[in-house]
Amino acid sequence: MRATYLYGTRDIRVDEVPDPEIQKPTDALVRVVRACVCGSDLHRYHDYAGEPRPMGHELLGVVEDVGADVTTVRRGDFVICPFGIQDNTCVYCREGMQTSCLHGHFFGTGGVGGAQAEAVRIPLADGTLVRTGTALADTDEALLNSLLSLSDVFLTGHHAAHMGKVGPGRTVTVIGDGAVGLSAVLASRRLGAERVVLMGRHTDRTDLGVELGATDVVPERGEEGVARVRDLTDGQGTHVVIEAVGHMPAFQQAYGVVRVGGVISRVGVPQYEDAPVGWGSLFGRNITLTGGPAPVRAYIEDVLPDVLAGRIDPGRVFDRVLPLDQVAEAYRAMDAREALKVVVLP
Amino acid sequence: MRATYLYGTRDIRVDEVPDPEIQKPTDALVRVVRACVCGSDLHRYHDYAGEPRPMGHELLGVVEDVGADVTTVRRGDFVICPFGIQDNTCVYCREGMQTSCLHGHFFGTGGVGGAQAEAVRIPLADGTLVRTGTALADTDEALLNSLLSLSDVFLTGHHAAHMGKVGPGRTVTVIGDGAVGLSAVLASRRLGAERVVLMGRHTDRTDLGVELGATDVVPERGEEGVARVRDLTDGQGTHVVIEAVGHMPAFQQAYGVVRVGGVISRVGVPQYEDAPVGWGSLFGRNITLTGGPAPVRAYIEDVLPDVLAGRIDPGRVFDRVLPLDQVAEAYRAMDAREALKVVVLP
Structure with a gap:
């Protein structure tokens, strides 16, 4: 599959890499429907040295496969993925501080790739993924950017x-x-x-x-x-x-x-x-x-009904859509302030 | 009357100065019954250069006289005086932020002396002074330090x-x-x-x-x-x-x-x-x-009943009593950590 990597300062590339696979019984594999570029991605883009780093942490997707212990999502579910991984059961998660989950971590670490890719392995799928409650095919395309905004922005x-x-x-x-x-x-x-x-x-x-x-x-x-x-x-x-x-x-x-x-x-x-x-x-x-870093997992269920009912339209902050192959242009355009926030379509 | 001044680093003196007088119709004159030394006094004591500065901002007292516009206290009232002056009616005071009163200020500024003295002029008396609800003569002496603690500590x-x-x-x-x-x-x-x-x-x-x-x-x-x-x-x-x-x-x-x-x-x-x-x-x-600096005026009415009923005894932080003439010793003892907090008796 194709996935986005940061090779160095202002050097974004799309590489062909092996497809992710289920590694643990609590994993899910998610096919990315929409991803996007974040202001925090730009901080790294401005100054980076080191191994090529997988990029992206915001996504809407469809579950392709789940590990044996996953119970809350199954193949075919249309899901929002928050920008951090969490079990959603630890002492901090229960208090709404999922970004400090005792077993959590961020994308691009812990063996997890980036979301600016065709697919991504999501650990702790029960704690991390939230079903929109609709099938992708039945979801008004006009809602997709607003749903994507619930993964982070x-x-x-x-x-x-x-x-x-x-x-x-x-x-x-x-x-x-x-x-x-x-x-x-x-x-x-x-x-x-x-x-x-x-x-x-x-x-x-x-x-x-x-x-x-x-x-x-x-x-x-x-x-x-x-x-x-x-x-x-x-x-x-x-x-x-x-x-x-x-x-x-x-x-x-x-x-x-x-x-x-x-x-x-x-x-x-x-x-x-x-x-x-x-x-x-x-x-x-x-x-x-x-x-601090937003524990977005804590808020999705509260806000999702307002998005689905069209009472708010937070997706309006996305002002451009680019295919994954042009993700480098997405970074450039946001960095140059030509675009506010760019959707990336795998 | 006698009043305490800081003349320079570690140089505390008691001077004979003119008695304070009512200057504005919103003033009260208060005879000091008990004052004390604050940790924040020690910050200045450690490093001071400038004009001799009146010291002390915590006191229990008896009202000696009031200006024509003062309505909430009168001669003879036994009062707690918070460490700051406030009108208790401005937009910040109404929100419990009396230390930022639009017309307020601290002791030792705005023509107001210090509390480590025999008497002090209190501006904005209606907003600042709080009656204990008891006469001094009828108040159990064992309560006095706890009442004094409501002026600041x-x-x-x-x-x-x-x-x-x-x-x-x-x-x-x-x-x-x-x-x-x-x-x-x-x-x-x-x-x-x-x-x-x-x-x-x-x-x-x-x-x-x-x-x-x-x-x-x-x-x-x-x-x-x-x-x-x-x-x-x-x-x-x-x-x-x-x-x-x-x-x-x-x-x-x-x-x-x-x-x-x-x-x-x-x-x-x-x-x-x-x-x-x-x-x-x-x-x-x-x-x-x-x-931040405590708007103690906001809390006195809430806590006073617990003190008067003996449910709490916050005055226990005072571990020494000295007459006003020995106030320099009070500073020295607190600075040397020989005393925790010293009551000063005019």
């Missing part, structure tokens, strides 16, 4: 809003107009936020953000951007700030626009280890810092 | 537990066996914590911590201390970690012992600005960082 936005305790009466600033930021806008509105300020400067993206529920757009950055958000909020800032970028200027912007006693919720993977958290940034105003 | 410990969402079924680690740490132990048990691990190495203090409700004591620090707490908790760490020190090693210990998805709640004023918050410390395990 929309539920990462949802996680940010959930950890930030977004709800009715809350005001929210979303920093970053990438696919996760726009997902966080939609997720915040779904949870009842009364006002969502989107900080971003790419007009095509912030326009989509407004369609997804942003009430205000602030294109300025840094101190100027902070001043604009404060102007919009009686000088106070917003109760919640979702930081969906991961770079230090976004973190600084976050504590600049967060309200006294408010929450900064991060889902952009931090590209820094140390950051300001002392009296002048967080402590003095009782600011809470939260967030 | 016990409610700072309570704030840490509150922000960390301590409650039934939660496990807690308290880092630091100072007066705030021990207060956090008591506050955590009062809120229903099932297990409280106290990290501290001063046996007399940790013994008191056990009496106040600590279920385990870990004297080791650094990696060894982290390993001990993990051993005690099936390798997981505790749901909540209260960091009551303020130095970087305590912060590092905090993320070492916090459980996946848990909360680090800081009330030790951070003596650093930058700290690790990236994938390896907080983000990767969805750890929440919270805390």
Whole structure:
């Protein structure tokens, strides 16, 4: 089969490799129906040295085969696969922290390939795969991108809003107009936020953000951007700030626009280890810092009915579709900001 | 009257100064019945240059006089004074964030003296002072230290537990066996914590911590201390970690012992600005960082009945009493760790 590998910085290739096989009785083999490229894939794409690494961790698929111990999915099931592997039964999984599953791991490690491929072996299939409840053949094609978004991007936005305790009466600033930021806008509105300020400067993206529920757009950055958000909020800032970028200027912007006693919720993977958290940034105003990798498995059942019923359309963050053979172009286009998020069709 | 000033590093003096007077119709004059020395006073004591600075921000007192607009207290009332001044009506005060009151400030600023004095002018008296509901003459002297603890130390410990969402079924680690740490132990048990691990190495203090409700004591620090707490908790760490020190090693210990998805709640004023918050410390395990200066005004009415009824005895953190003229000795003894927390009697 064909599968995507990162060979070095900005060097993405599709290789012919052996088909994956069931190795353990808890495995499933899944034929990939749709995969996509993630902002976090780009972090590696920008700077990589080492063995060729299998890429991709978001997929919709159809179960081809299952190991003897798998009970919740069977051949032919149309499934959503979260971006992490989990047993969904350990002490952390039971608390909704599946990204810290005691027996879990991520794609591209533990002998598991990447999702930007024709097929992938999924360990701990009972804990990982979620059936959509429909057959692929019976599923409206217009829903497929929204279903795909439940493997990572929309539920990462949802996680940010959930950890930030977004709800009715809350005001929210979303920093970053990438696919996760726009997902966080939609997720915040779904949870009842009364006002969502989107900080971003790419007009095509912030326009989509407004369609997804942003009430205000602030294109300025840094101190100027902070001043604009404060102007919009009686000088106070917003109760919640979702930081969906991961770079230090976004973190600084976050504590600049967060309200006294408010929450900064991060889902952009931090590209820094140390950051300001002392009296002048967080402590003095009782600011809470939260967030982390999204345990999307915890949220799929909650959100899936809204997608299937068409009440939300999180798949709108996908603005291009490319065949697997052109996956390198998908990376290039996203890196150049010509595409927001690209679907990959095996 | 006599009042305490910091003249320079480790140079505490009691000066004769003019009596304070009502300046605004919202002021009250309060005769100090008991004051005390705070760990945060010691931070300044260790390193100070500048004009002589009035010291102290914790007091029980009796109202001597009030301005024309003051309605909630009157001459003769026995009152608890929180460590900050607030109107208790602004948008932040109404949300329980009185330390960020739009019109508030701290002692020793805004023309207000220190509490380690015979008397002090209290601005915004209606928002700041809380009547105990008893006359001083009728109050059991054994309760006075516990009432004094409601001006800062016990409610700072309570704030840490509150922000960390301590409650039934939660496990807690308290880092630091100072007066705030021990207060956090008591506050955590009062809120229903099932297990409280106290990290501290001063046996007399940790013994008191056990009496106040600590279920385990870990004297080791650094990696060894982290390993001990993990051993005690099936390798997981505790749901909540209260960091009551303020130095970087305590912060590092905090993320070492916090459980996946848990909360680090800081009330030790951070003596650093930058700290690790990236994938390896907080983000990767969805750890929440919270805390800040305690809005004690928000909590007094909730906790006061428990003190008056003798259900809790937070005043036990005071282990020495000195007259105002010996306040320099109070600082020295606390700095040398000969005393845990010293009451100052004007």
